[in-house]
Amino acid sequence: MAVLERPAGADRPHIVASPPGTGGEASSIPDRVLMKGNEAIAEAAIAAGCDAYFGYPITPQAELLEWMARRMPEEGRVFVQAESELAAINMALGAAAAGARVLVSSSSPGISLMAEAMSYMAGSRLPCVLVNVMRGGPGLGSIGAAQGDYLQATKGHGHGDYHVPVLAPSSIAEAIELVGDAFVLAERYRTPVMILADGILGQAMEPVRPDFPTLDRQAPDWNIEGAEGREPRSLRSLNLRAEDLERHNLDLQAIYAEITAREPRWTGEHLDGAEVLLVAYGTAARVARTAVERAREQGLKAGLFRPITLWPFPAAALRDAAGHARAVLVVELSAGQLVEDVRLTLDGSVPVMLHGRMGGMVPSPDEVVEAARRAWSGTEPAVSIGPAETQQGRVR
């Protein structure tokens, strides 16, 4: 057991769990550390070379801000606690325009406030990584884990024709990996990128390897730094001539087409010969994964398809995975958002059912096994949202 320093509340040390015989006990770098998701994401961003962080307190992501409040100044980098999420994302916009590698984090209501600047950043082609630790909605909602922001994240936070890549980790270890990948995507395509987590991923502690990946850097050739000796650059989304703005939109669409062709990511378990295919991401996928194991122990040939990029949606892979299934069951912590992309992808080729919980409620694995069994036998309704005992919201 060893201890990794914490920013606030040093009375709650991180416990290092080195499996016996791995040699981790003797090493100065512990092989695995227990970390809160919010803190792991923050530290991963620092390792990835994040130059500037801007945030505003909101549960359940506040630890991310707190971690950065201590660590960024230690590293001689920029940290500002803004007066609002509006200001935080616009500070990010400014720093990104100046060429910084920027991280911003918030939770659902704050993301709604950031939507305007997301549109500007997409329009002005500014790279930035934005973490949404989702909570229950609508409105102020709850602080529990929920996935009600799927449509907002994938179909557009702000106004105008744009998309941003959305990465959905399902564990804290994966979140660490995706932070670096998010910066890579942001800079490769000059776009904001969203990491879509939830209250459980933000608040839970899991063992992770503390050797966070580092990231190379290429000096940008588009940022503002002063026009000494060259023509001035202006980073903007305003384009008053219709012909010019359409051309700009076509350029953006070409980038989105390239991202859609090159960047979809997914993973799966027991996809070969799966008769009932569960589709889930993030925390819902953790439950679905356990449900698949239990279903298989009980003789039901279940598999799990887990999108990692929610945009671009891994449509071709899902079509392949669902090829031999007699039913698809979408498990989400929302009332029918992911299921829209699944239905659009499968286009009626196989029955698609929804099992959704909301407001911070998380289904139990057994509840999902039951839904999977009914899906397999054709008795699961197309839409089942809420607790099983109420039957509320069931639509056949």
Place this chain on the structure above:
Amino acid sequence: MTVLQGPAGVEGRTIYKRPSLLTNTTSYCPGCGHGIVHRLLAEVLEELGVGGRTLLVGSVGCSVFAYDYLRLDAIESPHGRAAAVATGVKRYRPDKVVFTYQGDGDLAAIGTAEIVHAAARGERFTTIFVNNGIYGMTGGQMAPTTLAGQKTTSSPGGRDVATTGYPLPVTEMLSLLPGVHYAARVSVGDPGLVGKAKAAIKRAFEVQLEGHGFSMVEVLSTCPVGWGMTPSEAMHRLTTEVMAAYPIGTFVDRPRGIAPSLPQPGSPTRSITEGF
């Protein structure tokens, strides 16, 4: 360079030289003050020798076009957010000269939170706040800075202070904040005032270059189209009615010891204690 030749035998002298940071033309309406303010900015940055490392943070309104007319690297901001954007720019690149260029609709209405908190944090950039008391770009609607009784397209009977409040004295309000190291209000109403305006803008940038906190200049300006006036009528209104409502002057220059006298924490003023 524009050179006027004097009478035969008299040596010509330069009376106006276009600053190199200024482009050739603007699309602003005749009599609009933006062109004057742009020219002053270009002259000041050129005189200070910092044009090549100055970053313009634009805003929304007619001011959005500044990046077309000033030969500077520039970033556009969402409406009202320039002070937050400039915070991000300057924090990451403290070696650059950073300024926002904002109108009164942008700064004094939708952007009040951003400007107040940037000033409160003492962010080390400069704000050029062009106040013409109206939303010019969208067709002349009432702004928080519109004078009492002034007719606009959204106050057709004249601004009624009973229902729409009083003109917002932004610079006076911000002057109270310890993070504000320079704050002045100037006007472009006549050539003498333009000279003073230039001096204030220069001083604001010097304060930034010396590494002090937030600096700002409010420039009282015109909107002849929005005001329903000819350019000369608008200039007359600016020097009379508008300047009567918004007094010009240097409110804060902390490096030179000019600061508003305020009761300090823990030392209530005599008048208050006597009142009790």
